[in-house]
Amino acid sequence: MARCFGAEQAYAAGHNGSIKSMPTLHKQAGFSIALNTMNSTPTLPDTQEERAAKKQPPLSAAPQHAPQPEGQPVLHLVPERGFSYFVHAAQDFARGFRHARLGLTLAWLDIRLRYRGSILGPFWLTATTAIMVAAMGVLYAYLLNTDVHTYLPFLTLSLVLWGFVGGTMQEGCGTFTGAARLIHAARMPYSLHVLRVAVRNILVFAHNVPVVAGVFLWFHVTPKWTWTLLPATGLWLVDCFFAVLLLGILGARFRDVPPIIASLTQVMFFVTPILWSPQLMTTGQAWLLLDPFFPLIEILRAPFTGDVMQTAVWPAALGWSAVLIIATFCLFARMRTRLAYWV
Amino acid sequence: MTDIAVENLQITFPLYHGNARSLRKSLSKTLGRTLNTRFMHDNRDRVVVQALKGVSFTLQPGDRLGLVGGNGAGKTTLLRALAGIYEPVGGSVTVRGSIGTLLDPELGMNMDLTGRENIRLRGMFSGLNKEQTAQIEEDVESFASLGAFMDLPVNTYSSGMMVRLSFGLATAIMPDVLLMDEWFMAGDASFRNRARARLENLVSRADILVLSSHMADVMADWCNRLIWLDQGQVRMDGPTEQVLEAYLGRPLEHKADAEKPEEAPPAP
Numbered sequence: 349m350a351r352c353f354g355a356e357q358a359y360a361a362g363h364n365g366s367i368k369s370m371p372t373l374h375k376q377a378g379f380s381i382a383l384n385t386m387n388s389t390p391t392l393p394d395t396q397e398e399r400a401a402k403k404q405p406p407l408s409a410a411p412q413h414a415p416q417p418e419g420q421p422v423l424h425l426v427p428e429r430g431f432s433y434f435v436h437a438a439q440d441f442a443r444g445f446r447h448a449r450l451g452l453t454l455a456w457l458d459i460r461l462r463y464r465g466s467i468l469g470p471f472w473l474t475a476t477t478a479i480m481v482a483a484m485g486v487l488y489a490y491l492l493n494t495d496v497h498t499y500l501p502f503l504t505l506s507l508v509l510w511g512f513v514g515g516t517m518q519e520g521c522g523t524f525t526g527a528a529r530l531i532h533a534a535r536m537p538y539s540l541h542v543l544r545v546a547v548r549n550i551l552v553f554a555h556n557v558p559v560v561a562g563v564f565l566w567f568h569v570t571p572k573w574t575w576t577l578l579p580a581t582g583l584w585l586v587d588c589f590f591a592v593l594l595l596g597i598l599g600a601r602f603r604d605v606p607p608i609i610a611s612l613t614q615v616m617f618f619v620t621p622i623l624w625s626p627q628l629m630t631t632g633q634a635w636l637l638l639d640p641f642f643p644l645i646e647i648l649r650a651p652f653t654g655d656v657m658q659t660a661v662w663p664a665a666l667g668w669s670a671v672l673i674i675a676t677f678c679l680f681a682r683m684r685t686r687l688a689y690w691v
Numbered sequence: 692m693t694d695i696a697v698e699n700l701q702i703t704f705p706l707y708h709g710n711a712r713s714l715r716k717s718l719s720k721t722l723g724r725t726l727n728t729r730f731m732h733d734n735r736d737r738v739v740v741q742a743l744k745g746v747s748f749t750l751q752p753g754d755r756l757g758l759v760g761g762n763g764a765g766k767t768t769l770l771r772a773l774a775g776i777y778e779p780v781g782g783s784v785t786v787r788g789s790i791g792t793l794l795d796p797e798l799g800m801n802m803d804l805t806g807r808e809n810i811r812l813r814g815m816f817s818g819l820n821k822e823q824t825a826q827i828e829e830d831v832e833s834f835a836s837l838g839a840f841m842d843l844p845v846n847t848y849s850s851g852m853m854v855r856l857s858f859g860l861a862t863a864i865m866p867d868v869l870l871m872d873e874w875f876m877a878g879d880a881s882f883r884n885r886a887r888a889r890l891e892n893l894v895s896r897a898d899i900l901v902l903s904s905h906m907a908d909v910m911a912d913w914c915n916r917l918i919w920l921d922q923g924q925v926r927m928d929g930p931t932e933q934v935l936e937a938y939l940g941r942p943l944e945h946k947a948d949a950e951k952p953e954e955a956p957p958a959p
Contacts, residue, residue, distance in 0.1 A: 426783040
């Protein structure tokens with residue numbers, strides 16, 4: 349477990365991470381290298397000969413500093429105890445988010461690679477959702493004896509949201525096992541892998557948004573209390589990150605987690621009001637709040653469909669999120685250093 | 692000031708999943724003969740394998756440390772512990788200075804991406820800006836001489852091309868502390884000559900080199916200190932020649948023989 353004092357200061361201190369004591373080497377070379385790598389401060393090979401070969405100006409003017417021990421990244425690792433578990437878990441998050449651009453790129457490349465060579469590419473997702481919504485919407489409106497004009501927009505939004513939840517949970521299980529090669533290649537923040545999976549699933553979700561928008565336009569649905577959408581979206585993003593982290597840790601340790609999650613997702617799909625509106629329950633609606641997925645779906649869905657929300661929905665959503673976040677953070681703090689051994 | 696201090700380092704691997712996990716398979720295969728001493732039960736009665744047992748040493752700038760030892764002696768584990776990938780279960784690791792790792796040929800590359808894309812990803816990971824990444828791209832391109840393959844997915848590469856790319860990429864970014872595993876010796880002879888020139892240049896500029904290899908001549912040439920690991924413990928630590936002679940069990944004069952990769956010495 350890492351106690352990296354010094355390392356953080358070094359990252360903050362800026363660019364003097366790898367100034368050499370040997371004056372003949374122009375390693376610093378006048379350009380600043382962002383010190384946001386876990387790996388270290390990289391410097392490019394730029395001896396006079398190589399520079400000459402590349403027809404670049406010699407760097408005789410490069411500043412020559414004395415070694416600055418305080419500017420150098422220091423990696424000090426000892427077994428964790430007490431408070432250091434939490435400090436280093438928080439530092440992992442901070443470093444992971446500093447690499448957010450890399451996480452984003454990796455997520456985007458994942459999507460691109462998954463659909464490479466296919467004609468529609470990621471828009472197969474859009475097409476699939478559109479077809480499913482059209483088929484299920486008409487059938488279930490008939491079965492449930494409701495008006496297609498209110499049911500179809502409801503179903504579309506529900507299915508797209510649930511697709512995101514289910515997909516994120518399923519892929520979350522493989523967050524760290526799937527990144528085993530990266531984890532074993534160099535030291536990097538674990539939250540970077542979490543970010544990658546979370547962003548990947550958000551991008552997949554984004555491909556389904558046109559279906560929702562199309563159905564809403566078709567049926568003239570306009571979102572009602574739009575201001576609640578902002579905190580709801582924020583809560584979803586935070587929960588998405590922590591859910592991926594939680595399932596990633598569990599999935600790395602217990603190889604049974606992916607199938608368990610798969611069946612759990614299927615059960616929850618039918619138990620949670622996805623296909624059916626919670627208003628269909630004449631009594632005992634409050635029991636639905638015990639299902640963590642219901643309040644979260646409801647805070648994002650009700651503003652669009654104009655459902656009457658129970659007053660306890662928001663507190664329940666926040667409560668369940670708090671449980672998820674606290675439990676996950678504690679688990680991550682405790683297990684962070686074990687992840688490399690597990691994958 | 693770059694330095695490395697390792698104190699009483701303990702690394703143990705939990706073996707949770709029985710035969711389903713390849714880790715245990717590979718470990719029990721390579722450690723088969725040492726099963727009795729390396730596998731033990733921890734306080735929660737899980738089976739763990741002690742990869743490193745109380746390893747201590749310090750390195751100063753200019754040190755070129757070689758790690759020798761049979762398969763499964765803990766060389767790669769020690770390198771990973773120095774890189775901060777495996778955090779210690781006991782003891783401590785302190786590394787002052789930026790760390791560069793050449794631990795496996797794939798370097799965490801994505802096999803479905805092109806060589807060029809992989810270079811850019813690595814540049815991004817190392818926090819380089821566009822010009823620096825472009826510079827590295829150019830550098831790697833000229834070294835690996837992959838031609839049009841630079842823009843093809845890495846999984847279409849031959850193994851030789853793969854080694855050239857990953858080697859060029861890994862050696863394009865200059866660390867203070869360079870940690871290298873033995874894989875880079877795997878290329879063909881002509882590649883090894885070119886690689887050697889590039890690596891020597893890199894090695895001569897890294898403050899500290901830690902190298903694990905089976906090749907006695909590489910060790911004799913590049914290291915000024917050797918640690919002989921045996922079953923996760925330091926069996927011998929000292930100047931290259933002394934340790935190498937004890938490890939090989941014969942004087943170093945037979946350099947011609949030493950050209951071939953050395954296999955693990957018989958256990959005492």
